[in-house]
Amino acid sequence: MADTRLYDVLGVTSKASDAEIKKSYRKLAKEYHPDKNPENGEIFKEISFAYDVLSNPEKKSVYDRHGLKGLQEGAVDNSGGSRRARRQRGQDTIHPLKVTLEDLYNGKTTKLQLSKNIICPSCHGSGGKAGAFVSCKSCHGRGIKVTVRQLGPGMVQQMQSVCPDCHGEGEYINEADRCKQCVGKKVINETKVLEVLVEKGMKDGQKIFFRGEGDQQPSMEPGDIIIVLQQKEHDVFQRDSSQDLWMTRSIGFTEALCGGQFVITHLDERELLVSNKPGQIIRPGTVMTIEKEGMPFRKNPFEKGNLHIRFDIKFPENGFADNNRLKVNFHLSNSI
Numbered sequence: 001m002a003d004t005r006l007y008d009v010l011g012v013t014s015k016a017s018d019a020e021i022k023k024s025y026r027k028l029a030k031e032y033h034p035d036k037n038p039e040n041g042e043i044f045k046e047i048s049f050a051y052d053v054l055s056n057p058e059k060k061s062v063y064d065r066h067g068l069k070g071l072q073e074g075a076v077d078n079s080g081g082s083r084r085a086r087r088q089r090g091q092d093t094i095h096p097l098k099v100t101l102e103d104l105y106n107g108k109t110t111k112l113q114l115s116k117n118i119i120c121p122s123c124h125g126s127g128g129k130a131g132a133f134v135s136c137k138s139c140h141g142r143g144i145k146v147t148v149r150q151l152g153p154g155m156v157q158q159m160q161s162v163c164p165d166c167h168g169e170g171e172y173i174n175e176a177d178r179c180k181q182c183v184g185k186k187v188i189n190e191t192k193v194l195e196v197l198v199e200k201g202m203k204d205g206q207k208i209f210f211r212g213e214g215d216q217q218p219s220m221e222p223g224d225i226i227i228v229l230q231q232k233e234h235d236v237f238q239r240d241s242s243q244d245l246w247m248t249r250s251i252g253f254t255e256a257l258c259g260g261q262f263v264i265t266h267l268d269e270r271e272l273l274v275s276n277k278p279g280q281i282i283r284p285g286t287v288m289t290i291e292k293e294g295m296p297f298r299k300n301p302f303e304k305g306n307l308h309i310r311f312d313i314k315f316p317e318n319g320f321a322d323n324n325r326l327k328v329n330f331h332l333s334n335s336i
Helices: 005-010 018-031 038-054 057-073 101-106 253-258 323-335
Strands: 093-099 108-119 133-135 144-152 155-162 171-173 187-198 207-210 225-231 245-252 260-265 271-276 287-290 300-304 307-314
Touching (some): 005 038, 038 057, 038 144, 093 187, 101 225, 187 207, 245 253
Parallel strands (some): 093 225, 245 307
Antiparallel strands (some): 108 187, 133 171, 260 271, 287 307
């Protein structure tokens, strides 16, 4: 049976023309306007809602074919006139995941325990017994509440929002008929363990998607779970916007003049021997680049960026180097 409630509100038939609908609306809106009849605010809201639907060709077409339920579910009509349900999509769930620079260099797999809603297996998302639904009195079964705000004499603002009592369903279930497992909520809470693969070369802020793993709701497509990587600050290395790594190395004045060597423990625990030869004077702020020792490229981990070492020179407090120290460094440099 066709739904004619909105036509009944305006006092016209379902065969009424646009002009007849508009004429009836104007008459009723004038009669029940809050300025004249403040006590009939709810009637004015119903009149406004009915006209909002019936004056819009697309909404009117959906209502004529599928009623108020079709409007709530977002049904549309294609060129052939048949119904094509457009499922609403749930919200995405975002979870941060703390990772170290070592994790991003070497890659890792970690397990993440999350809590999510799933369709109740007992009632299959119905919330209770068949036929136990009661039309919501607050929104009169529409699932939408219309709020009218008076801005001034003869001026009102009309706003629509999801009914808070039935959560947009247009109906609810009596307590005695509710599902025992979900208590009429249609969903239950479940603990989900996701296996998150952090690939070599991923970056801070990068997102890992688990499609369709978000909270479930009846008649809705689940959203995604999105894992957002948050890199912890490293004590030695800093990563720039590319795949390059940077570090600062403090050396003494004698090493800067005469040369020397030192060992760097890399993110995969390899030890790199770095040396500056005699005659290769290191000045404050000098940058030494070691090619292919930066971060790996994602999807191509055998290719890497570069490692840049920025030198900080520690000058002696009295302005002179110790003679014994100069001799030691001189002999070390000649042996390199």
